[in-house]
Amino acid sequence: MKKHKDYDCNLGCMVENTLEIIRGKWKGIVLTLLFDKCYRFNELQRQMPGVTQRILTKQLRELEQAGLVVREVLSLKPFAVCYSLTDLGRTLKPVMHCLKQWSLDHGHEVYALETVQD
Amino acid sequence: MKKHKDYDCNLGCMVENTLEIIRGKWKGIVLTLLFDKCYRFNELQRQMPGVTQRILTKQLRELEQAGLVVREVLSLKPFAVCYSLTDLGRTLKPVMHCLKQWSLDHGHEVYALETVQD
DNA sequence: CTGTATCCCGGAGGATACTG
DNA sequence: CAGTATCCTCCGGGATACAG
Numbered sequence: 028m029k030k031h032k033d034y035d036c037n038l039g040c041m042v043e044n045t046l047e048i049i050r051g052k053w054k055g056i057v058l059t060l061l062f063d064k065c066y067r068f069n070e071l072q073r074q075m076p077g078v079t080q081r082i083l084t085k086q087l088r089e090l091e092q093a094g095l096v097v098r099e100v101l102s103l104k105p106f107a108v109c110y111s112l113t114d115l116g117r118t119l120k121p122v123m124h125c126l127k128q129w130s131l132d133h134g135h136e137v138y139a140l141e142t143v144q145d
Numbered sequence: 146m147k148k149h150k151d152y153d154c155n156l157g158c159m160v161e162n163t164l165e166i167i168r169g170k171w172k173g174i175v176l177t178l179l180f181d182k183c184y185r186f187n188e189l190q191r192q193m194p195g196v197t198q199r200i201l202t203k204q205l206r207e208l209e210q211a212g213l214v215v216r217e218v219l220s221l222k223p224f225a226v227c228y229s230l231t232d233l234g235r236t237l238k239p240v241m242h243c244l245k246q247w248s249l250d251h252g253h254e255v256y257a258l259e260t261v262q263d
Numbered sequence: 264c265t266g267t268a269t270c271c272c273g274g275a276g277g278a279t280a281c282t283g
Numbered sequence: 284c285a286g287t288a289t290c291c292t293c294c295g296g297g298a299t300a301c302a303g
């Protein structure tokens with residue numbers, strides 16, 4: 028695991044700390060999904076078109092390391108696991124709401140400037 | 146400029162949209178700094194130990210493209226520019242506050258689990 | 264079903280030198 | 284002072300195949 032910050036910053040660092048946790052490409056979606064209910068591995072994958080097993084596993088492991096997500100083995104015979112949020116993970120709800128709200132309010136203004144026609 | 150999203154997602158996508166804008170390594174700090182006042186290029190660099198000119202320029206250009214930051218040439222004789230936030234950029238203040246607050250409230254809990262002694 | 268093991272690639276970030 | 288121009292490194296993300 029890598030160090031969180033390689034230098035001390037008393038300015039935007041707080042913001043960066045939080046950002047690093049949710050920086051992974053699929054972590055935002057994973058967390059958003061898990062706010063509602065716990066998910067099986069393949070349920071998650073189906074909700075996230077484009078992600079591969081390896082990457083999804085990786086994102087989940089990292090969220091687990093951060094203490095935001097819990098992996099629970101339900102059964103071994105038919106191998107089944109269940110991913111859910113920890114209490115700490117749940118505290119991110121207002122944060123994610125904040126991000127979502129901004130996108131709803133101002134996202135289109137950004138798009139207007141990015142205008143990509145590929 | 147790259148496409149914002151390569152697929153349509155109606156779940157965590159909103160969150161992702163906002164995250165992509167501030168994903169750059171130094172963007173959080175830049176924005177945080179610019180909330181207070183406008184900065185000269187080298188003022189910014191001095192506030193951000195570790196960043197190189199090239200990278201800082203890149204981050205600023207991207208924020209500019211997104212419509213969050215304005216670059217204003219103050220004078221040519223002694224070459225001077227000034228970076229400040231647009232109205233759109235300023236709307237990110239509550240979002241950044243949200244991220245910062247979470248770090249203050251729960252950041253240490255994450256650290257506790259990451260425990261890296263390198 | 265839920266992974267791990269390889270191999271691979273592009274791009275973000277960085278070091279350094281040069282410029283108007 | 285505020286940048287470009289090169290070149291380079293590293294790592295997140297992905298494709299694919301295999302495994303318990």
